[in-house]
Amino acid sequence: MAKQMLIRDVPDELVGWIDGERADKRMSQREVVINAMMIASGKRPDNGTMLIDFPSAKATETYLPPFSFIDLFAGIGGFHSALAKINGECRFSCEWDVHSQRTYKAWHHRTPVGDIKDVKISDIPDHDVLAAGFPCQPFSIAGVSKRQSLGIAHGFDCATQGNLFFQLATIIKAKRPPVLFLENVKNLKSHDKGRTWEVIHNTLDELDYWIFPKVIDAAGWVPQHRERVYIVCFDKRAAFPKKPDFVFPEPPAGPAPKLRDILEPDPDQKYTLTPHLWEYLQRYAEGHRLKGNGFGFGLVDLDGVSRTLSARYYKDGSEILIPQGKNRPPRRLTPRECARLMGFDKEFQDNIVVSDTQAYRQFGNAVCPPVVEAVGREISRVIAEKLMENGCVLKRAGTQSATGARGAGDKPVLRKSN
Ligand SMILES: C[S@@+](CC[C@H](N)C(=O)[O-])C[C@H]1O[C@@H](n2cnc3c(N)ncnc32)[C@H](O)[C@@H]1O
Numbered sequence: 001m002a003k004q005m006l007i008r009d010v011p012d013e014l015v016g017w018i019d020g021e022r023a024d025k026r027m028s029q030r031e032v033v034i035n036a037m038m039i040a041s042g043k044r045p046d047n048g049t050m051l052i053d054f055p056s057a058k059a060t061e062t063y064l065p066p067f068s069f070i071d072l073f074a075g076i077g078g079f080h081s082a083l084a085k086i087n088g089e090c091r092f093s094c095e096w097d098v099h100s101q102r103t104y105k106a107w108h109h110r111t112p113v114g115d116i117k118d119v120k121i122s123d124i125p126d127h128d129v130l131a132a133g134f135p136c137q138p139f140s141i142a143g144v145s146k147r148q149s150l151g152i153a154h155g156f157d158c159a160t161q162g163n164l165f166f167q168l169a170t171i172i173k174a175k176r177p178p179v180l181f182l183e184n185v186k187n188l189k190s191h192d193k194g195r196t197w198e199v200i201h202n203t204l205d206e207l208d209y210w211i212f213p214k215v216i217d218a219a220g221w222v223p224q225h226r227e228r229v230y231i232v233c234f235d236k237r238a239a240f241p242k243k244p245d246f247v248f249p250e251p252p253a254g255p256a257p258k259l260r261d262i263l264e265p266d267p268d269q270k271y272t273l274t275p276h277l278w279e280y281l282q283r284y285a286e287g288h289r290l291k292g293n294g295f296g297f298g299l300v301d302l303d304g305v306s307r308t309l310s311a312r313y314y315k316d317g318s319e320i321l322i323p324q325g326k327n328r329p330p331r332r333l334t335p336r337e338c339a340r341l342m343g344f345d346k347e348f349q350d351n352i353v354v355s356d357t358q359a360y361r362q363f364g365n366a367v368c369p370p371v372v373e374a375v376g377r378e379i380s381r382v383i384a385e386k387l388m389e390n391g392c393v394l395k396r397a398g399t400q401s402a403t404g405a406r407g408a409g410d411k412p413v414l415r416k417s418n
Pocket of ligand 1: 073074075076077078079094095096097100114115116117132133134135164362365366367
């Protein structure tokens with residue numbers, strides 16, 4: 001059985017060396033000391049590999065293995081902020097909108113590269129998890145089946161498709177990330193009469209991934225009804241030959257979040273609708289009501305949840321209006337309240353660097369970080385179990401990441417939380 005040892009009065013120069021090794025190799029103090037002693041005692045050869053601590057089976061419930069990820073169609077980095085919280089390290093990001101790039105730089109300290117169509121595969125480092133909230137576009141399934149019957153390239157092999165999903169598929173095919181973590185609007189499955197989903201599913205299947213899709217409503221985490229499809233995939237060819245035991249998370253237990261919890265106490269008057277706009281919205285809604293349609297503004301119940309924040313919220317704010325009493329028109333949410341409604345942490349709420357219009361667009365387009373974090377924790381559990389199969393992880397410091405994706409000789413991905 002392993003013995004505990006406490007060593008007092010360690011000389012300063014040794015402490016300095018241990019700290020340097022820890023920072024350099026991203027290891028715990030214990031790992032550095034054990035490795036040094038194993039090598040000094042001749043129990044292990046000094047071959048540049050490091051024996052990394054691995055938790056007992058019981059501890060995998062809470063253990064978050066380090067992993068690397070890339071962030072495509074990154075927007076303002078909803079994926080980034082969530083995955084960084086669970087021990088993920090971003091190695092590459094791509095987003096072409098300059099305003100979103102500005103926010104991304106301010107929040108995540110790197111500027112994403114631009115148009116994904118211009119990205120060279122060789123510029124994308126190896127990674128464990130590919131994250132992407134890709135834009136939803138129709139596919140020409142007729143084109144696909146015609147090509148199929150003619151025996152010519154189809155699906156991800158067809159360079160002429162030009163669809164952004166195929167850019168993604170090309171990257172997946174070349175880089176073979178062990179895990180894919182994709183997000184899209186709920187109607188991805190019904191989009192273009194189900195053809196869009198059919199092509200996406202078939203392509204991922206053709207690429208040899210286990211596919212786990214699920215529609216999740218963010219209302220369990222934030223006071224907003226926001227249904228999105230999350231697609232988590234695992235590579236059958238390498239890391240996951242057996243179907244992993246992946247399950248999507250349930251929302252946290254306890255009382256559901258309420259809209260009033262995200263409101264600012266004293267928002268600027270400029271967010272109150274002008275009487276003219278308020279009158280117009282009421283007239284417009286009444287017109288639709290008389291025609292039997294349900295369209296109209298969304299005056300929220302402060303003890304409930306809002307409708308879905310959309311990228312067009314900047315136009316009139318009509319989908320989510322905050323009541324302000326009988327004698328005053330309602331107001332729209334402030335950008336800061338939108339950040340809260342999406343579940344972005346305080347450090348981001350306090351650092352909005354673009355105009356209100358751009359901020360509304362960016363939050364309306366974003367993923368909900370608390371949901372991504374919850375799904376990410378389940379992905380982490382699968383990665384941890386995978387690593388557990390060996391009992392411990394033997395890594396060559398500086399080149400491998402959690403699931404064994406090899407780096408291109410650049411900075412180490414492997415790191416360990418203490
Ligand atoms: C649904 S949003 C994703 C938002 C992101 N997940 C977030 O949390 O902010 C899709 C993003 O893809 C970007 N995009 C669309 N076409 C692109 C292209 N060709 N290259 C790079 N980014 C693109 C859009 O500007 C938009 O920000």
